[in-house]
Amino acid sequence: MVVHIDEKSVTLAAITAAARDLAGQGGVLRSPMLRSEPLSRRFGADILMKMEVLQPMGAFKLRGASHAIARLTDTEAGRGVVCCSTGNHGRAVAHAARARGIAATVCLSALVPPAKVDAVAALGARVLRHGDSQDDAQREASRLVATEGLTEIPPFDHPDVIAGQGTIGLELLADRPDLGAILVPLSGGGLLAGIAVAVKALKPSVRVIGLSMDRGAAMAASLGAGRPVAVPEVATLADSLGGGIGLANRWTFALCRDLVDDVILLSEAEIYDGMRWMLMQERIVVEGAAAVGAAALLAGKVRPEGPTAIIVSGQNVAMKQVLAVARGLPVTLGGMTVEGTGCAI
Numbered sequence: 001m002v003v004h005i006d007e008k009s010v011t012l013a014a015i016t017a018a019a020r021d022l023a024g025q026g027g028v029l030r031s032p033m034l035r036s037e038p039l040s041r042r043f044g045a046d047i048l049m050k051m052e053v054l055q056p057m058g059a060f061k062l063r064g065a066s067h068a069i070a071r072l073t074d075t076e077a078g079r080g081v082v083c084c085s086t087g088n089h090g091r092a093v094a095h096a097a098r099a100r101g102i103a104a105t106v107c108l109s110a111l112v113p114p115a116k117v118d119a120v121a122a123l124g125a126r127v128l129r130h131g132d133s134q135d136d137a138q139r140e141a142s143r144l145v146a147t148e149g150l151t152e153i154p155p156f157d158h159p160d161v162i163a164g165q166g167t168i169g170l171e172l173l174a175d176r177p178d179l180g181a182i183l184v185p186l187s188g189g190g191l192l193a194g195i196a197v198a199v200k201a202l203k204p205s206v207r208v209i210g211l212s213m214d215r216g217a218a219m220a221a222s223l224g225a226g227r228p229v230a231v232p233e234v235a236t237l238a239d240s241l242g243g244g245i246g247l248a249n250r251w252t253f254a255l256c257r258d259l260v261d262d263v264i265l266l267s268e269a270e271i272y273d274g275m276r277w278m279l280m281q282e283r284i285v286v287e288g289a290a291a292v293g294a295a296a297l298l299a300g301k302v303r304p305e306g307p308t309a310i311i312v313s314g315q316n317v318a319m320k321q322v323l324a325v326a327r328g329l330p331v332t333l334g335g336m337t338v339e340g341t342g343c344a345i
C-alpha cells in the first residue's frame, strides 16, 4: 500500500512530541501490554492486550485530552474549556483541566449512562445534559464556544487529540516490533487514526483494523459512502462508540480512509460475548467498547496470523451491567434486550 499523508495532517513527529509531552506531565500511564493466555491458546497466535483500562479515569482518553489541554496558550486555557462526550472524553477533560487549574464544561446527551455522568460531575466540571444524541451535545458545546467564548477540546477530530491517542501506536511497536495486526475500537476515529499514523509510518506491513458495533457505526458508514455521513444513534453495549463523526469532519475521516486496512462490525450479542470473555477468562472489567477486540476474535471475524494486539480501551461500565454479563443474564438497554450468542466462553 502506498500512503500519502497530507503535510498539514497529523504526523509521526507530532505523535513523538506528544509522547514526550505526556511522559513529562506524568499524569498518563505508559500502559502495559499483557499476553492473553486463553486467547493465545484458542487462536494459536500471540494475542496481546494493551491495557488502557489501567489509565487514570479508566480509559485511554486522558492521552488526547491531556496533550490538547497542555498545548493551549494561557489565554485559551484562561477562557475555560468545553467538550461534548459519550462520557470518557468528558471525564478526561475534566481531570486534565483540573490538573491545569482551569474550568471545564462537559456537554452530555441523554444516551450517556448515569455512572459516566456522575464521574464527570465528581471531578468538579460543569455538566450540561443536552438532547438525545452526541450530535445534540456537540451543538451545545459549539453554542457555548460562540456565546461564552470557551475553548473547545473535541473528543476526536483535533490534531492534538489524535496525536495524544497515537502515542499508543508508538508503545505497541516499542513493546512488540513483531506485531502483525492491531484491533482498535472505532467511534469518531481519534484512537484509530492516531494509532494508524504512528504504526503505518514505522511499520506499514502491520494491519490496522477498526471495530465498531453494527448499529450506528458512523465512521464505517462514512467510509462506505466516501464522505462523512450521519447515522441514527441508538443504544448499544458499546456506548463509548456511539455518535457521529461530524459532517464537517476535518481530520479523522481522511486519516482512517487513507491508512486503515479494514473496518469490521459486531453485533450486540458478539460484544456481549467479548465482555463476558474479558470478565470470565481474563478477569478484567471492560465496557462494551473495549470488548470489541475479543469479540471480533471470538466471532471469527478476524483470524490472527501473527502477534495481534487488541486495544482494551476503557472500563467505565455500570457495575449492574458487569454483574449481569458475569451471570450470563440479559442486559436491557433503551428498550432492547441483549444476550450472548451462546459461543463457548
Ligand SMILES: *Cc1c(COP(=O)(O)O)cnc(C)c1O
Residues within 6 Å of the ligand: 059, 060, 061, 088, 089, 155, 156, 185, 186, 187, 188, 189, 190, 191, 192, 240, 241, 287, 289, 290, 313, 314, 315
Ligand atoms: C472514545 C472511546 C473509544 C473510541 O475512540 P474514538 O477516538 O472516538 O474512535 C473506544 N473505547 C473507549 C472506551 C472510548 O472511551
